[in-house]
Amino acid sequence: MQYPLFKQFLDASSSLTRQQKNTLHRLLFEDGEYGSSRELEQTIEARFAEKPHCPHCQSLEIRRWGIRNGRQRYRCKHCEKTFNAFSGTPLTRLRHPEKWAGYLDGMTHSMTLRPAARHCDITLKTSFRWRHRFLQVIEQDQAEELSGIVELDETLFRESFKGQRSGMPRASRKRGNDKKTPCRKFPVMVARDRQSQTVDGILEATSGDQLCQHLNGRISIEAVVCADAHLAHEKLARKLGFTFKELISSEGQRVLDDIFHIQHVNAYHSHLKNWISGVFHGVATKYLHHYLGWRRRLTEARKLTVEKLTEVIVDHWVNPPLKVT
Numbered sequence: 181m182q183y184p185l186f187k188q189f190l191d192a193s194s195s196l197t198r199q200q201k202n203t204l205h206r207l208l209f210e211d212g213e214y215g216s217s218r219e220l221e222q223t224i225e226a227r228f229a230e231k232p233h234c235p236h237c238q239s240l241e242i243r244r245w246g247i248r249n250g251r252q253r254y255r256c257k258h259c260e261k262t263f264n265a266f267s268g269t270p271l272t273r274l275r276h277p278e279k280w281a282g283y284l285d286g287m288t289h290s291m292t293l294r295p296a297a298r299h300c301d302i303t304l305k306t307s308f309r310w311r312h313r314f315l316q317v318i319e320q321d322q323a324e325e326l327s328g329i330v331e332l333d334e335t336l337f338r339e340s341f342k343g344q345r346s347g348m349p350r351a352s353r354k355r356g357n358d359k360k361t362p363c364r365k366f367p368v369m370v371a372r373d374r375q376s377q378t379v380d381g382i383l384e385a386t387s388g389d390q391l392c393q394h395l396n397g398r399i400s401i402e403a404v405v406c407a408d409a410h411l412a413h414e415k416l417a418r419k420l421g422f423t424f425k426e427l428i429s430s431e432g433q434r435v436l437d438d439i440f441h442i443q444h445v446n447a448y449h450s451h452l453k454n455w456i457s458g459v460f461h462g463v464a465t466k467y468l469h470h471y472l473g474w475r476r477r478l479t480e481a482r483k484l485t486v487e488k489l490t491e492v493i494v495d496h497w498v499n500p501p502l503k504v505t
């Protein structure tokens with residue numbers, strides 16, 4: 181395409197509808213850019229090779245031990261076990277690494293299991309396995325330290341046994357009959373600063389100790405934390421030592437000093453719930469922590485890309501903190 185025409189095309193692209201953008205995206209990427217990329221696999225191998233360590237005993241004293249299935253193997257001099265760059269990570273024994281990047285690309289668009297399976301030409305079962313293996317990597321990636329003004333709140337999620345066919349602890353709920361069947365609810369805590377850094381966690385109950393388990397070391401002592409008046413929040417503030425701006429929402433107090441409020445974190449909760457119910461039609465409670473991580477990544481200030489997901493995977497599973505033996 182000649183440049184003037186390409187420029188016209190670029191100028192027109194800002195007025196595309198969401199559906200047109202999706203069509204264009206499929207056209208550009210479906211067979212293509214990520215279709216046969218082994219970049220993720222190669223990046224993991226290359227980064228591991230810079231400072232290989234034993235996943236069994238963390239020793240750095242290892243030697244190369246031949247190549248199997250196209251991957252470098254290593255042997256630990258300390259415990260004598262063999263391994264490769266993927267051993268001990270959720271990606272071990274996942275097949276078709278040439279399709280991983282395409283799958284991650286679908287995840288950056290909240291692609292559900294069936295379209296993702298079609299997108300990568302894999303079975304539905306594999307699609308499910310990949311989603312949760314990748315999410316297992318992503319869920320670990322919480323913000324290191326929230327700072328400045330931090331908003332903290334909990335919202336209740338109903339327990340779900342979606343996908344579970346046997347061993348259900350209660351009879352399944354019938355549509356339209358919600359009120360008659362008792363259902364356990366549990367709080368999901370989200371703490372988010374104004375730079376959109378987020379820490380979240382599933383609690384058994386809203387208590388200071390439970391909040392502390394998730395937030396200890398993750399809120400700067402100089403932060404100002406806004407939250408509803410609640411004994412658990414007061415206890416957390418005493419334990420972690422930050423400044424606490426307490427909102428008495430039961431008395432209609434929504435904002436203090438024009439800037440201290442929890443509207444961003446409430447919006448986050450609301451989008452999270454809409455995303456889970458609207459896109460996935462609910463998720464099983466046992467997998468909810470994976471979806472919290474996925475949502476966290478999708479709501480970063482900058483757009484989620486395959487490259488960013490690759491970085492997360494490489495950082496968390498290839499270069500963990502090492503114990504030198």
Ligand SMILES: [Zn+2]
Pocket residue numbers: 234235236237238239256257258259260261
């Ligand atoms: Zn070892």
